[in-house]
Amino acid sequence: MSVPAFAELLEGLVFSPGRNAKIALMRQWFATQGDPDRGIGLAALAGELVFRTAKPAMMRELIAERTDPALFAISYDYVGDLAETIALMWPADVRSNRPPLSLTEVVETLETAPKTALPQIIAGWLDALDPGSRLALIKLVTGGLRVGASARLAKTALADWAKVDVGEIEEVWHGVAPPYRPLFAWLEGQGLRPDPRGLPVFRPLMLAHPLEEKDFAVLHAPDWRAEWKWDGIRVQLTAGPGGARIWSRSGEDVSGAFPDILAAMTFHGVADGELLVVRDGEVAPFSDLQQRLNRKVVTQKMLRDHPAAVRLYDLLFDGEEDLRALPFDIRRARLEAWFARERPERMDLSPLIPFASMEELAEIRAGARAASIEGLMLKRGDSIYSPGRIKGPWWKWKRNPLSVDAVLMYAQRGHGKRSSFYSDYTFGLWRAQGDDMELVPIGKAYSGYTDEELLWLDKWIRNHTTNRFGPVREVERGLVLEVEFDAAQYSNRHKSGVALRFPRIARIRRDKPAEEADRLETLVALIAGSPAAAAG
Amino acid sequence: MPPHPKTWLCVTPAGLFCEPGGFHIDPQRPVDRAVITHGHSDHARPGHERVLATAETLAVMRERMAPGQAGQSQQPLRYGEVLHVNGVRLWLRPAGHVLGSAQVCLEWQGSRAVISGDYKRRPDPTCAPFELECCDVFVTEATFALPVFHHPPAELEIARLLRSVRLFPERTHVIGCYALGKAQRLIALLRQAGWDAPIPLHGALMRLCRLYQELGVDLGELVPATVQGRERFAGAIVLAPPSEIGERWARRLSDPLPCLASGWMRVRQRARQGGVELPLIISDHADWPELLSTCAEVEAGEVWVTHGREDALIHALGMRGIKGRALHLVGMGEEGEEDE
Numbered sequence: 001m002s003v004p005a006f007a008e009l010l011e012g013l014v015f016s017p018g019r020n021a022k023i024a025l026m027r028q029w030f031a032t033q034g035d036p037d038r039g040i041g042l043a044a045l046a047g048e049l050v051f052r053t054a055k056p057a058m059m060r061e062l063i064a065e066r067t068d069p070a071l072f073a074i075s076y077d078y079v080g081d082l083a084e085t086i087a088l089m090w091p092a093d094v095r096s097n098r099p100p101l102s103l104t105e106v107v108e109t110l111e112t113a114p115k116t117a118l119p120q121i122i123a124g125w126l127d128a129l130d131p132g133s134r135l136a137l138i139k140l141v142t143g144g145l146r147v148g149a150s151a152r153l154a155k156t157a158l159a160d161w162a163k164v165d166v167g168e169i170e171e172v173w174h175g176v177a178p179p180y181r182p183l184f185a186w187l188e189g190q191g192l193r194p195d196p197r198g199l200p201v202f203r204p205l206m207l208a209h210p211l212e213e214k215d216f217a218v219l220h221a222p223d224w225r226a227e228w229k230w231d232g233i234r235v236q237l238t239a240g241p242g243g244a245r246i247w248s249r250s251g252e253d254v255s256g257a258f259p260d261i262l263a264a265m266t267f268h269g270v271a272d273g274e275l276l277v278v279r280d281g282e283v284a285p286f287s288d289l290q291q292r293l294n295r296k297v298v299t300q301k302m303l304r305d306h307p308a309a310v311r312l313y314d315l316l317f318d319g320e321e322d323l324r325a326l327p328f329d330i331r332r333a334r335l336e337a338w339f340a341r342e343r344p345e346r347m348d349l350s351p352l353i354p355f356a357s358m359e360e361l362a363e364i365r366a367g368a369r370a371a372s373i374e375g376l377m378l379k380r381g382d383s384i385y386s387p388g389r390i391k392g393p394w395w396k397w398k399r400n401p402l403s404v405d406a407v408l409m410y411a412q413r414g415h416g417k418r419s420s421f422y423s424d425y426t427f428g429l430w431r432a433q434g435d436d437m438e439l440v441p442i443g444k445a446y447s448g449y450t451d452e453e454l455l456w457l458d459k460w461i462r463n464h465t466t467n468r469f470g471p472v473r474e475v476e477r478g479l480v481l482e483v484e485f486d487a488a489q490y491s492n493r494h495k496s497g498v499a500l501r502f503p504r505i506a507r508i509r510r511d512k513p514a515e516e517a518d519r520l521e522t523l524v525a526l527i528a529g530s531p532a533a534a535a536g
Numbered sequence: 537m538p539p540h541p542k543t544w545l546c547v548t549p550a551g552l553f554c555e556p557g558g559f560h561i562d563p564q565r566p567v568d569r570a571v572i573t574h575g576h577s578d579h580a581r582p583g584h585e586r587v588l589a590t591a592e593t594l595a596v597m598r599e600r601m602a603p604g605q606a607g608q609s610q611q612p613l614r615y616g617e618v619l620h621v622n623g624v625r626l627w628l629r630p631a632g633h634v635l636g637s638a639q640v641c642l643e644w645q646g647s648r649a650v651i652s653g654d655y656k657r658r659p660d661p662t663c664a665p666f667e668l669e670c671c672d673v674f675v676t677e678a679t680f681a682l683p684v685f686h687h688p689p690a691e692l693e694i695a696r697l698l699r700s701v702r703l704f705p706e707r708t709h710v711i712g713c714y715a716l717g718k719a720q721r722l723i724a725l726l727r728q729a730g731w732d733a734p735i736p737l738h739g740a741l742m743r744l745c746r747l748y749q750e751l752g753v754d755l756g757e758l759v760p761a762t763v764q765g766r767e768r769f770a771g772a773i774v775l776a777p778p779s780e781i782g783e784r785w786a787r788r789l790s791d792p793l794p795c796l797a798s799g800w801m802r803v804r805q806r807a808r809q810g811g812v813e814l815p816l817i818i819s820d821h822a823d824w825p826e827l828l829s830t831c832a833e834v835e836a837g838e839v840w841v842t843h844g845r846e847d848a849l850i851h852a853l854g855m856r857g858i859k860g861r862a863l864h865l866v867g868m869g870e871e872g873e874e875d876e
Contacts, residue, residue, distance in 0.1 A: 008696070014804075015813045021704065021793075028703055067683065068855065074848045075684045079803055088684035088802065131686065131802070417791070419782045419811040 002100035007136035013148035026157035039179025045154035052143040087135035093127035152250040162187035167204035174201040198242040202251040204387035208394035232276035239265040264345035272314035283372030313350040324385035371528035401484040448504030480509035538646035541673040557624035564867040573653025574637035592636025631655035632666035634717030651675040661724040674836040678844030708789035712778035712796040736761035738776035843868035
């Protein structure tokens with residue numbers, strides 16, 4: 001595969017907002033490219049191809065030798081991106097008629113060429129490419145490649161192309177490396193399944209369906225086990241002689257952000273649990289955990305002020321022994337025995353909640369007010385650990401949502417299929433301002449409404465716009481929306497001082513005048529642990 | 537010694553004015569006598585008394601303007617035909633921009649100026665190709681006068697579009713393009729690439745396409761995309777004004793894939809505005825190398841820049857020993873709508 005073909009793929013991914021379109025583009029890629037190029041492309045898509053061989057300063061020097069400084073300055077000012085300005089201004093060498101540069105040649109050269117030879121080599125490549133390919137190449141060699149698709153989506157596309165379950169790919173993924181020849185050979189039926197033995201690999205997680213009333217009605221209490229549903233991040237801990245990893249729900253390696261947890265993973269096995277920030281045995285709000293996510297560098301202060309912990313609820317492997325085909329009750333017993341034996345630091349067990357009847361369980365759920373608890377998890381005692389979201393064996397039974405009546409303030413266009421609709425809504429509540437009342441924004445939602453409601457909202461917004469800021473419209477303060485959310489928390493990043501968890505539009509309150517929408521105090525009273533909540 | 541063109545061609549509030557001839561070129565406000573380079577609305581304004589242009593440009597103006605607004609009297613002039621106006625020799629050369637587009641060539645006492653209007657140097661199946669006319673002063677546009685603008689061959693962009701249509705056969709590709717010139721050129725390029733399916737058009741594009749057909753440009757079968765039949769046009773390539781591709785009109789199409797055909801698509805950030813999913817770099821203007829080579833080929837000692845990015849162009853011309861001058865003509869290329 002050539003660099004121009006790769007550049008076209010990247011361009012397509014960056015410009016296509018839709019998941020299906022991205023999958024189609026990548027599937028086409030796997031179907032039409034040969035080894036080893038398609039594997040190198042896959043590595044780039046999965047974020048595993050990162051070079052920092054060329055510094056932006058080197059690229060600047062190369063372009064300075066070839067362009068007038070004044071023209072470069074005017075152009076850079078207009079384009080705004082250094083790599084793109086260079087790619088577009090680079091004088092093409094029309095005499096060059098060499099065969100299209102292959103991605104493999106680029107990767108192999110970058111790995112082997114002496115540093116001093118790089119400027120000349122890169123310049124030679126740029127001479128022979130079109131502007132779009134030059135941009136892809138510059139981004140690649142300077143480590144600034146933005147793919148416009150997640151690693152998970154790349155694997156999904158690969159599975160889609162090979163007609164296997166994406167879980168199959170996840171299970172072997174961390175045991176193979178670019179350019180993934182054994183992986184492609186296996187997917188094409190020309191080789192054995194790559195054996196990840198020993199290496200830490202991600203095992204696709206078992207997920208739960210939301211419990212609805214009709215499902216609840218048929219549940220027979222003795223069949224079920226209950227746990228709290230913790231408001232953290234689902235993780236899989238994998239450790240053994242081959243190393244230790246912390247995987248996110250989608251199989252992303254998040255070990256780097258949690259060195260404190262990683263250090264505690266001295267065991268051999270695979271465990272499933274909830275990542276939380278815990279201080280003195282108390283689970284901190286989700287926003288505290290957010291501080292720890294996506295950090296390249298974790299400071300000592302961060303480790304001290306936001307200590308992470310994992311609340312364990314399942315054991316998939318004990319040593320090399322695969323427990324996933326065993327029923328939940330047996331796995332739970334194995335988990336408890338394993339935990340008693342290993343005693344890993346920074347970890348505890350998610351307790352089972354005893355209950356005699358479903359009615360009793362409903363009361364327990366209704367009584368749970370702690371912010372760290374989203375509701376209940378129900379697991380069948382005889383359920384094996386099957387990856388994916390299968391309806392029946394596991395249910396998540398969230399707490400009844402909280403709600404306020406808020407006033408629509410701003411609307412923004414959506415993306416992809418919704419790009420012609422004003423589908424993202426910012427809403428606010430009233431607050432006293434001297435003798436007057438003012439609206440303060442409390443959050444943003446882009447779900448919960450039906451297609452008909454979206455059409456109606458879109459029309460209302462277009463007819464009641466008072467101001468436009470690019471894709472955003474400010475509207476008359478005249479429409480009340482009933483906003484549902486799972487929890488409210490204090491936040492110093494919001495003007496209102498409050499942040500909502502999972503806000504969504506529950507209803508359009510056409511009947512309600514805007515002046516009668518809720519006040520900010522009403523929302524503050526809903527914050528767990530707030531003085532107002534205690535008083536109420 | 538012939539007089540320098542600046543002594544007889546000057547900038548007035550209405551635009552460029554030829555004093556001895558007593559006429560304006562592409563005036564921005566109603567005047568007595570106007571010579572019009574082409575039909576885009578920033579060049580052809582309504583309300584002039586007497587209008588001189590190619591027959592095609594006059595037809596475009598009549599089609600687009602309210603009755604009586606396209607000039608009280610209209611005088612067509614063929615390419616190459618010479619007219620004498622108060623001692624000024626006047627003739628038109630094709631500018632290769634859109635159907636009927638012309639460079640206005642003027643000669644007064646042995647001194648010659650060419651006002652090129654908007655132009656491009658690439659082949660275009662819907663209009664006559666640009667013809668070079670040497671002169672003392674060349675008046676040029678500068679829409680894409682930055683070294684970052686290199687338009688790729690239009691055929692490659694069409695091939696990219698057709699690859700996308702093959703990859704997403706169930707979706708409707710909606711291409712945003714301007715009603716005059718770009719729409720017809722796209723259709724003709726699609727036909728050349730072998731796309732012979734009927735091409736559905738947004739209502740705003742239909743009249744000018746019909747006019748092109750009446751003037752002898754073959755565009756194949758065109759159908760209205762405004763039908764009440766709620767047809768979804770899966771797998772079709774549909775053309776619409778740029779402002780409509782992400783709008784309510786496009787909703788009933790089959791999972792529409794918004795494309796935009798414009799020279800601005802060369803720059804990513806420009807392309808990403810407005811939700812474009814497939815940017816097509818197809819322009820009816822000269823790109824940077826073409827602007828520079830044209831200014832050199834006309835052998836003019838001086839180049840005047842009407843509108844666009846004159847700073848870069850004047851700097852680059854200076855390095856080539858050509859004197860540049862920015863005219864700062866108000867109203868040209870500002871609307872965006874006809875800008876490209």
